[in-house]
Amino acid sequence: MQKKNIRDPSTLSNHSCKSFQTEAALEANTSPTDKSLLTAFRIQDKTTSLHLSHCTYKASLCCNFLSQLVAERRAEAQACQMDAVITADAVVSTGLSKIGYEYVNIDDCWAEISRDDKGNLVPKKSIFPYGIKVLADYVHRKGLKLGIYSDAGYFTCSKKMPGSLDHEERDAKTFASWGIDYLKYDNCNTDGSKPTVRYPVMTRALMKAGRPIFFSLCEWGDMHPAEWGAPVGNSWRTTNDIADNWESMISRADQNEVYAEYARPGGWNDLDMLEVGNGGMTEDEYIVHFSLWAISKAPLLLGCNLRNMTEKTMKIITNKEVIAVNQDPYGFQAKKVRMEGDQEIWAARLSDYRISVVLLNRGPVRYSTTARWGDIGLDPKTEVEARDLWEVLNCVHKLYPYPVLSFSIAGMTLTLSDDLRYLDSESEWLVQISCPNACRT
16 A cells, blocks of 8 residues: 555644753653653664565565555444445545555455355445445445455355355356455354465465455464465464453553564554444554554455444544654564563664654553663654654654653643652553664664
């Protein structure tokens, strides 16, 4: 996916800000009403050059190496073709398509339980009376792409439609003939063989199908697909299904983080869809959710109903600066660089000499959280500029070596303080930091 009107945070105009001194550290405190500070640093180390191959394996599976922004509406048994059409309309009318959301994905239950007499999958007539190709054509005219669902087993997880096991080439050709752009491939009702045996069969079938199709592996991380998924697909689930609550969300971020080294352009670790807007978490928890998915370079698959989103939900999922972190061309996934009890620092290098940092307090009590320059790969004497990508600060701060910069938030107003350096319970900052001076490579 090519970025569309996503601003590089480093090009934003500086607001009027005071200068502060920092000791090779960034300390932050947020309240439960402002959970997220995303910081990215600009690093002026011109001697470092990173050359990543965006398509080191099979071209037809790598052509969408940055296609991580996905508008997903789960089309269950009660869904209809008009529902998918309306969802595609919503992706455009809400402006989501302009900032990069480009896929409308159909999930399980879209096909009849039996194949036709030639062995082909048959769209369920009660749901898609005009077939899938008509829907794909409509979605394409909107400038979007259509995703579909199948399974590396005899039946899908719902057991209400056939899987693709032993029908891989036929199904891949069918999907290509319909104009499908994305395939989510589940792992239910199998023959007992390993996913490492069954999934590459569909890879080869898609290669022969004659159409680029993004291949999303979904075996829930059981056999560590991050370790073998790169030559097989474009993304792979590293976790089981997510639920719309804090514990489920944060645990999936933890499970995914251990595979950070395997994420790269062309192949991404997938933590499952976003729950933002579904109502099971607070607004601040959803900000944490979106921030961690973004800095983890995970596919951003919206799991809410696009037609009745609240203004708060829209504000979260359309934050262009946070999306730009997710879509950064280097594709480096964040890792935890410091953990002290419930206090964590996540960091990942970005392009254009920048670093993204999350300061996270997972605990039930207020506590100071500090990101030290050494933890995030900077020389202790580095001069940096820090920007809160959730616009709590709404300005860029120049930070110089020695003492400490700390932020405190009172309600919705951010003030700078020497003594208030605390993150309230289950809160986070996502920050961007730029380095005008040379930084550690």
